[in-house]
Amino acid sequence: MSNIVRGAMLLTAASFLSKFLGMIYVIPFNAMVGETGGTLYSFAYIPYNIILSISTIGVPLAVSKFVSKYNALGDYETGRRMFKAGITLMIVTGFLAFLALFFSADWLAERMITSDDPQGITSANVAFVIRMVSFALIVIPAMSIVRGFFQGYQSMGPTAVSQVVEQIARIVFLLTAAFIVMVVLDGEIATAVGFATFAAFIGGLASAIVLWGYWRKRKSGLDKQLQQQTYTNNIPKKDLFIELFSYAGPFILVGLATSLYQLVDQFTFERAMVASGNESIWDVAFSVINFYGHKLVIIPVTLAIGLSLAILPALTKTFTQNNRELLYDQINQALQIVLVLVIPAVVGLSFLSDEAYGALYGLGNIEITGSLLGWYAPVGLLFALFTVSSNLLQGINQQKFAVISLSAGLLLKILLNIQLIHMFGAKGAIFGTALAVGTAVTLNLWRVKKTIQFPFKQVIKRTMLIIIFVIIMCIVIWIVKAVFGMFIPYEEERWATIVMLALGVGSGGIVYLWLAYESTLLERTLGDRVRVLDKIFRR
Incomplete structure (x- = not known):
């Protein structure tokens, strides 16, 4: 062993x-x-x-x-x-x-x-x-x-x-x-x-x-x-x-989900941007959505998925034994790990999108790149939920439905992507992806509920608590930017952008962790994984 x-x-x-x-x-x-x-x-x-x-x-x-x-x-x-x-x-x-x-x-x-x-x-x-x-x-x-x-x-x-x-x-x-x-x-x-x-x-x-x-x-x-x-x-x-x-099995398609959505953009994004009069910025916008920005968005998603999927090998055994109470606990924990880690990460990245993109890639075209990253960051939560919900379906022997939900989302992306780009510019491609992945997630969670009568009450309650903590976190970040922005030229100098990013992530992250720790939200969600915080906060 x-x-x-x-x-x-x-x-x-x-x-x-x-x-x-x-x-x-x-x-x-x-x-x-x-x-x-x-x-x-x-x-x-x-x-x-x-x-x-x-x-x-x-x-x-x-x-x-x-x-x-x-x-x-x-x-x-x-x-x-x-x-x-x-x-x-x-x-x-x-x-x-x-x-x-x-x-x-x-x-x-x-x-x-x-x-x-x-x-x-x-x-x-x-x-x-x-x-x-x-x-x-x-x-x-x-x-x-x-x-x-x-x-x-x-x-x-x-x-x-x-x-x-x-x-x-x-x-x-x-x-x-x-x-x-x-x-x-x-x-x-x-x-x-x-x-x-x-x-x-x-x-x-x-x-x-x-x-x-x-x-x-x-x-x-x-x-x-x-x-x-x-x-x-x-x-x-x-x-x-x-x-x-x-x-x-059919899960080869599920692993391809993100690439398939991006492939739709490859065949539609340039022509739609040119047709809508945005030909001068289409390549800059595309790189943010499908390469440079995507690299940033996927970091918290990967971490949360790794922790969440660690629970799933035991889920199949629990389902086979028909132990509903334990099965509900395992599904609750898998979903809540994603929510408790990814919601603050993507909202924080959206709130600090100009600083994050500017610090890593420079301030050129930041009015375009930073804005697009801010819109794209929340889609990371949907990517994480799709992966975990698809694996939940595998654990309860409903893996074929994940292909159906992915196909439904992909069809929406194909049908609406060009129209959304015409309406909203480059952001339309982001909205198309969000609509597609959100539809697939909704269908997956509906199938979980229908198959095993899973109650989402606890997930909803914890999500409301997370949202309250994230709002407080954003207020703190806003105050930090307002105060330090008076003497740090973070909108003009790259070194200042890096400093502001560190201050924003540090202050917002500490506040969220402290609130989640003191409320026992982290302990109830992550279990023994929060022991390292005991030495920091000493509750």
């Missing part, structure tokens, strides 16, 4: 470090390529992420479960056969995905960009960056299978180390290439972004080398287990794949 806990902690730490590095690198990247470069980068990565998920169809995770199952039965040969078959499958699907993305780049770009302004982003630019990122599909699907195989042996070290090495190699190549192109050679933004997206291939290659090292080191021990094996299930290859795909 200690090895399992140690492995889980190692994997969590590696994942957090990878996400942290993934957030930090965009600061120097923005300084070199600006909002236009961020928009181009998004135009490559969003279709890439979707094609990658489709090409892997959940197989790496499924291999992990498959290998773990048959290892527990002492049948190491079946797990090894699945590993070899899985790698072959991923090499084929990865290469086909590469060909599909590479050769469809022009077709995609021409439908994403309708007004080829030689001074801005052209369809040729978009096609170039899509082709550059497509090379990663040759490596990453097969590499992911190796991670899944090791995880099936409860060995998280190879995955953790390869994740961090992949991210470091990707970021080093990305920033170096962007620096050489933009600073040393005084080149084009599209060229710099193209090499930045090619960094995904470099990162995947570095990860594959690390995993190959682990494989060579451990192969003799794995072969020894095969030689000592006395029984095998002799499952036909066809049945191996049938069982493997049964593990993947």
Whole structure:
């Protein structure tokens, strides 16, 4: 058991470090390529992420479960056969995905960009960056299978180390290439972004080398287990794949939710902004909503989801045992963790949007960028609730409904996005996403209530208390900005913006934590996780 806990902690730490590095690198990247470069980068990565998920169809995770199952039965040969078959499958699907993305780049770009302004982003630019990122599909699907195989042996070290090495190699190549192109050679933004997206291939290659090292080191021990094996299930290859795909399930679509909403923006945002007379700012606005701003919004969401989903493995067992009282407690806690952490985070980010964006990315176009971040931040709460509510449905054996709710939200986004952009400008895309995700969340929670008669009374009461504390937090931030703004030029100087951001986050965060702690809201929601605050506030 200690090895399992140690492995889980190692994997969590590696994942957090990878996400942290993934957030930090965009600061120097923005300084070199600006909002236009961020928009181009998004135009490559969003279709890439979707094609990658489709090409892997959940197989790496499924291999992990498959290998773990048959290892527990002492049948190491079946797990090894699945590993070899899985790698072959991923090499084929990865290469086909590469060909599909590479050769469809022009077709995609021409439908994403309708007004080829030689001074801005052209369809040729978009096609170039899509082709550059497509090379990663040759490596990453097969590499992911190796991670899944090791995880099936409860060995998280190879995955953790390869994740961090992949991210470091990707970021080093990305920033170096962007620096050489933009600073040393005084080149084009599209060229710099193209090499930045090619960094995904470099990162995947570095990860594959690390995993190959682990494989060579451990192969003799794995072969020894095969030689000592006395029984095998002799499952036909066809049945191996049938069982493997049964593990993947419909949740591959749920994991793609954010990318699918962003893909709708890619095909509609530019043309709607141009048609509504906002062609001069469309690339700046797009980068805030789908890249630079999204990086900020997703930080508290990721943290809250991680804490909330830790409860869910036990939820399936509780549902199977038909222990309704415990089931209600677990669902209440999962939802309340998201609310207690994400509501203050997104409201605070919205309240300090100019300061947050200006401190990290500079004050240029802040009247556009800061405003859009302020509108977009609350959507983070809906993203978090969608992920958790979808997993709740999985826990009560209603996972197929999550696909229905996602499809309903996506249909709304497709139908209304252009009209909303015409009505509200760039904010219309944010409203479209909020409406789509909000609809999916509402449907998910309705299904939870209908399936197990879950009472939302406690969730609503706690939410009202959180809202009261957040209002007090905002008043404190407003006072801090008013007082210190008299002698700190935070609207004009970047250093002053950083100082004001620190003062606002610090004062607002401490007030909210103190109120939530003294009212026992944190203790009732997070349980033993608040012990560290006992030493600070000493209730």
